[in-house]
Amino acid sequence: MKTYFKDLILSLASIPSESGKEEAVLRFIGDYLSRLRIPYRLQEVPGCSPNLYVSFSEQPELLLATHVDTVPLSLGLFPPKAEEDRLFGVGVCDAKAGVALLMVLAERLVAEGLKPPVALAFLVDEENEGRGSAKLAEEYRFPYAVVLEPTSLTVAIAEGGSVEFEVEVRGRSVHGSLAYRGANAIERAIELIGELKRLSFLYEEHPLVGPAGLNIEKFSGGDGLLRVPEKAELELEFRILPGQDLKGIIADIEAVLNRYTWVSYRIKDISEAFYVDKNSRIVVALERAIGKALCKEAILSGMPSWTDAAHLAAAGTQAVVFGPGDLTLCHTPEETISLSEVEEAFAVLWELVKSFS
Numbered sequence: 001m002k003t004y005f006k007d008l009i010l011s012l013a014s015i016p017s018e019s020g021k022e023e024a025v026l027r028f029i030g031d032y033l034s035r036l037r038i039p040y041r042l043q044e045v046p047g048c049s050p051n052l053y054v055s056f057s058e059q060p061e062l063l064l065a066t067h068v069d070t071v072p073l074s075l076g077l078f079p080p081k082a083e084e085d086r087l088f089g090v091g092v093c094d095a096k097a098g099v100a101l102l103m104v105l106a107e108r109l110v111a112e113g114l115k116p117p118v119a120l121a122f123l124v125d126e127e128n129e130g131r132g133s134a135k136l137a138e139e140y141r142f143p144y145a146v147v148l149e150p151t152s153l154t155v156a157i158a159e160g161g162s163v164e165f166e167v168e169v170r171g172r173s174v175h176g177s178l179a180y181r182g183a184n185a186i187e188r189a190i191e192l193i194g195e196l197k198r199l200s201f202l203y204e205e206h207p208l209v210g211p212a213g214l215n216i217e218k219f220s221g222g223d224g225l226l227r228v229p230e231k232a233e234l235e236l237e238f239r240i241l242p243g244q245d246l247k248g249i250i251a252d253i254e255a256v257l258n259r260y261t262w263v264s265y266r267i268k269d270i271s272e273a274f275y276v277d278k279n280s281r282i283v284v285a286l287e288r289a290i291g292k293a294l295c296k297e298a299i300l301s302g303m304p305s306w307t308d309a310a311h312l313a314a315a316g317t318q319a320v321v322f323g324p325g326d327l328t329l330c331h332t333p334e335e336t337i338s339l340s341e342v343e344e345a346f347a348v349l350w351e352l353v354k355s356f357s
Contacts (some may be wrong), residue, residue, distance in 0.1 A: 001346070002339045005100055006082060009337070012096040013080040013089050019069040019128035022049040025099075026068060029122055032103055036110050045124055045135045052122040053136070054106060060119035062282070062356045063140075063317070064105070064349065065133070065308060066098030066148035067126030076333045085339050093325035093337040095126075098148030101323075101346055108350065116357040126308050129269070133308035137315035144282040145317045146352070147309040150325030150337075153294075153344060154301035155286050157320050158208045159313075161240040161273035162306055163250055166233075167192070167257065167265045169221075173230035182228035186221045188262060189232040195256050196236070201249050206241040208302030209273070213239040235268070239304075242275040271306045274313040282318050289351035294344055303327075322348075 017025040026042075029052055033040050042050040052068075070091035080089025102120045109116070119142065123132035149156075169192060171185030197214060205211045214236060221232030238253060240246055250267070257265050276283060278300060287298040303309070305327060309319040324341035 057117040063142040063145040065121040094330035133311040145319040156303035158302040176226040293347035
C-alpha cells in the first residue's frame with residue numbers, strides 16, 4: 001500500500017492546484033471515483049472552483065474532509081520528488097496526502113461493500129479565504145467531522161483563530177537630506193507595531209494551542225529614491241486562542257489603531273477559535289481507532305493554524321483535526337510527508353469509519 005500511496009500523492013502533487021486553480025486536480029479526483037463507479041456531486045462555490053462531495057448515506061453522521069488547493073508553487077519544490085520513505089514538494093503534506101487518503105478510503109469502502117453513514121468532501125479555497133468549507137457548512141449539517149491536516153497523527157481538539165488587519169500608515173515626504181522636516185511612515189509603522197505588541201492578550205497561552213501572538217505578514221514602504229517615505233502598508237495577523245474574548249480583543253486593537261490620526265485600516269478576515277470536549281463522541285471514537293490501528297494511546301493536541309474545521313464548528317459540527325505530517329515545514333521549500341505515517345493514518349481512518357457503520 002505504501003507504493004500505491006506514493007504514486008497517488010505524487011500524481012496529485014504534480015497537478016498545479018493553487019487556490020483558484022483547482023479544476024485540473026478536481027477532474028483527476030472525479031475520474032478516479034468514476035472508474036470505481038462512485039457517484040459524486042460538484043457543489044458550486046461562488047467565485048471559486050466547486051467542492052467535490054461524496055456521500056455513502058442519505059444522512060451522514062461523520063464527515064471526513066480535506067482541501068485540494070495549495071499555496072503558490074513558488075513557495076516550495078515543484079514538481080514533487082520521492083526519496084526513500086519521504087515525498088517532498090508543494091502540497092505533498094498540505095494536503096495532497098489527505099486527498100489521497102480519502103480517495104483510497106472511498107475505494108476500500110466500495111471494495112468491502114460498505115455503506116456507512118459517512119461523507120467525504122474535497123474542498124477548495126482553503127489556502128485563500130476558505131470559501132469551500134463555508135459553502136459546505138451552509139448547505140450541509142454533520143454531527144461530527146474529521147478535517148485532514150498535518151497534526152503528526154495527534155488529535156487536535158482545539159484550534160486557534162485569528163483577526164487580520166490591513167493597515168496603512170501615512171507620513172510626510174521631503175527630500176532625504178532634510179528628513180527631520182518630514183514624517184517617516186516606516187518609522188511610524190514601527191512605532192505602531194511596538195504599541196500593538198504591548199496588548200495583554202498576546203501573552204496568554206492555551207494548554208493545547210499554545211500562545212497567542214502577532215505575525216507581521218507584510219511590511220512595505222519607501223522607494224529608495226532619496227526621500228522620506230510617505231506611506232507604509234502592513235498586513236497584521238493576531239492569533240486568537242479558544243476562550244479569549246474575540247470582540248474585546250478587536251476593540252483593544254482598534255483602540256490602538258484609532259489613537260493615531262495617520263493610521264487607516266480595515267479588518268480583512270476574522271476566524272474564531274474553537275474547542276471540542278474531550279468526551280465528545282468523535283474524540284473518543286478517534287482515540288479508540290488510534291489504539292486499535294496503531295496499538296498506542298492517542299495524544300490530544302491543538303491546531304495552531306486556521307483550517308476548514310472552523311467553518312464546520314461554527315455551524316454546530318463537533319470537528320477535530322487529524323492527519324499525517326508536520327505543519328512546521330508546510331508552505332516552505334522543505335515541505336515533506338512520510339509514507340509510513342500516511343499508511344498509519346489510513347489504518348486509523350479505516351477503523352474510525354468502521355466504528356460508525
